[in-house]
Amino acid sequence: MLRVEHARNLRARLFSYSSLCLHKESQPAVALNKLHTKWLGRWKKSFNNGSLHPSKPVISGEQKEKPFFCLSMFPYPSGVLHLGHQRVYTISDVISRFKRLQGREVIHPMGWDAFGLPAENAAVERGVNPADWTKQNIAKMKQQMELMLADFDWEREVDTTSPEYYKWTQKIFTLLFEKGLAYRKGAEINWDPVDQTVLANEQVDANGKSWRSGAQVEKRVLEQWFIGITKYADALNEDMKVLDQWPDKVKAMQKHWIGKSEGAEIKFPTEVGLEIAVFTSRPDTLFSVQFLAVALNHPVVLEAQKSDSDLRDFVAKCGDGEIDPDSKAGYKLKA
Secondary structure, X not given: OHHHHHHHHHHHHHHHHHHHHXXXXXXXXXXXXXXXXXXXXXHHHOOHHHOOOOOOOOOOOOOOOOOEEOOOOOOOOOOOOOHXXXXXXXXXXXXXXXXXXXXXXXXXXXXXXXXXXXXXXXXXXXXXOHHHHHHXXXXXXXXXXHHOOOOOOHHHOEEOOOHHHHHHHHHXXXXXXXXXXXXXXXXXXXXXXXXXXXXXXXXXXXXOEEXXXXXXXXXXXXXXXXXXXXXXXXXXXXXXXXXXXOOHHHHHHXXXXXXXXXXXXXXXXXXXXXXXXXXXXXXXXXXXOOOOOOOOOXXXXXXXXXXXXXXXXXXXXXXXXXXXXXXXXXXXXXX
């Protein structure tokens, strides 16, 4: 019976709306922007700190449940929100409002992941100071978020370019360094020749190009800072069991990122005086090893080609594209 009544009411509303649309020329024009500005201003003045929600819990007295922390990814302040932002922050906004109505003490902060080369490059292109450019973008995007009526705790706003924020990043790094968990060593990296920066593997697309600049990524060996997270691989993997609500594919990505693997590192001597260190999870099969495959930019290859003209020619042909990178062509080094 309730469904029938609901359907009747819905049809009545639709008919009323249709009638309104048919006679829209007879309706007075409504300045929506003025209405929005008026009521948003009055709404914000009604609460402390300009927040869109009451500063006091919905349920008076002690909370029946523990506080609820809802954190969506902080955006990079490009200056313009897009539909992706709208989608993510609408979801977190709905969750926060729902939990608040349940009586939870909700923490729903917002901030700006503002450091990075994109801001510097954009500022250089426009001939402005990167700090000024970033502040302008933050102000503009914050205004756009307010127009969304997103229910953020702006009193908890975070800006990663603020000394009040990055002093804690510096402290954490200092502690890691003092404990030997932050160190430098040479390693092969993905180099973006346009942005002049190192890229993570996730920032390189399937065609070997930078996801941001579109440049062909180069492989280089540079000295880099490393954080010894693998020392905590056991604890990190064990804690994955607690995340029972995470999607399996996300947990699989995390396990791959942690990268725990048990085995042995074996060093093979070469004629050029350098060793090739190889990690294997099956050292018991070492007797069946027939060859080692190394990249063209491996230190052993770079050293060997100094006295091997044929090797130099092979490397040059590979670099010029004369040899298909997907082919099985190779060059046999002296053992």
